[in-house]
Amino acid sequence: MFGLETLDVLIGLMTVYFMFGIACTAIVEAISAWASIRSQNLETALKELFSGDLAPGQPFITKFFEHPLIQSLSKGENGRPSYIPPDLVARVVEALIVGRAATATLAAGVQLLPDTVDKNRIKGILETLVTQTGNDAARFRYAVAKQFDAVMDRASGWYKRRMQTTTLIVAAVLVLSGNIDSINLSTLLASNPDTRAKLVAIAHEKVTNELALRDKAKGDSVQQAEEKVKIAETKYDSAVSELQSAGFTLGWKEYPHDFIGWLTKVAGLLVTIFAVSLGGPFWFDILQRVMQVRSTGPKPSPVGK
Incomplete structure (x- = not known):
């Protein structure tokens, strides 16, 4: 029985991490949508790739975003897409280059790109790709798409690092505002069978229902951002209620009275912040596996009997 009680304490902690983790994930996604972080990240990556001019006084990146095929992916004339397929990038680059050459060849179009004092980086990149592909249009488009993929791999790293910082900040706000102390939670769960049983029941319900609730809001439009905010509010309110x-008291109603108490409190809060920052999907997968292990063991007695 001791083993089952210990497992239920772990399930209780994981359930808390999961509930606040999905709230944290939803809030971060809402922040990303409102701030257009994905589209900004894409634009930054493209500016690095397309550094230089298509014509004197005409930045290549500006003409790229003004192309009708790219505009069709953007919201509004000055909007920026959050994702562009690599093959579309290649077709637009080819159209911009060929459109500058009277002979309508890739090599001629690249040669017409201006040379600048600081060197036109995009001209150097495209000259290399034209040479490597033998001026073949299909191979050229494939090479441009691969180069774009390589740049976006780096951009994905920038995005992840940026969002990791945001996630830690959001997790810290959630945990500190609710005084969600892992050490205190463990003590309460270990000493209160009713609370353990309620959290195990909640865990079972969450594992059963969460898959149907996932990924309901995607994209970066204002309407979708508003929907993500609503989802974030719902998930947070649900976690608190x-x-x-289940018997938890949230908030700062009592404070430690000595150094050891504060040290324990800080340690418990830091553990929770780190756990919550891992996100809802992480804890869902772990909780699902642990619940499957628990289901193979003896069933606990009903609460209150």
Whole structure:
């Protein structure tokens, strides 16, 4: 029985991490949508790739975003897409180059790109690709798409690092505002069978229902951003109400009275912040596996009997 009680304490902690983790994930996604972080990241990557001019006084990146095929992916005349397929990037680059050459060949179009004092980086890149592909249009488009993929791999790293910082900040705000101390939670779960049983029931419900609730809002439009904010609010309110119904007291109603107490409190809060920052999907997968392990063991007695 001791083993099952210990497992239920772990399930209880994982359930808390999961509920606040999905709230944290939803809030971060809402922030990303409102701030257009993905589209900004894409634009930054393209500016690095397309550094230089298509014509004197005409930055290559500006003409790229003004192309009708790219405009069709953007919201509004000055909007920026959050994702562009690599093959579309290649077709637009080819159209911009060939459109500058009377002979309508890739090599001629690249040669017409201006030379600048600081060197036109995009001209150097395209000259290399034209040479490597033997001035073949299909091979050229493939090479441009591969180069774009390489740049976006780096951009994905920038995006992840940026969002990791945002996630830690959001997790810290959630945990500190609710005083969600892992050490205190463990003590309460270990000493209170009713609370353990309620959280195990909540965990079972979450594992059963969460898959149907995933990925309901995607994209970066204002309407989708508003939907993500609503989802974030719903998930946070749900986490708070379910924990309170299980017997947890959230908030700062009592404070430690000595150094050891504060040290324990800080340690418990830091553990929770790190756990919540891992996100809802991480804890869903772990919780799902642990619940499967628990289901193979003896069933606990009903609460209150």
